[in-house]
Amino acid sequence: MDHNPIRAQGHRNVFCPYYNGCLDHAAKRYWEYWSCLKCQHKQEQKAVTEVLLAPGSDYPYYTLSPSFYDKVENFTL
Incomplete structure (x- = not known):
């Protein structure tokens, strides 16, 4: 196994090459x-x-789920 995350509070190294795999491992186990x-x-x-992203960039900072609009009344784009 290339990575070894444990279920405990502590520090995580977000710059580790295995971070994404560890995050997936923890998420699948609902840690x-x-x-x-x-x-x-x-x-x-x-x-x-x-x-680098310019403020006028076409790349969205975030997206909202379509189900969000169903839950919010009087919301217009």
């Missing part, structure tokens, strides 16, 4: 919190790529 405490990769860091 409220998890930690990299016992993982051999807890100090590793992957290269971070900067992405």
Whole structure:
């Protein structure tokens, strides 16, 4: 196993190359919190790529589920 998340409160290394896999692992098990405490990769860091987005960019900052609009009265786009 390349990663070893544990179900415990603690620190997580968001720059670890295995972070996404650990996050998926914890989410599939409905863990409220998890930690990299016992993982051999807890100090590793992957290269971070900067992405610049202009305020007028077509790339949305976030999206809303269509079901949201059904729950909100008097909402117009």
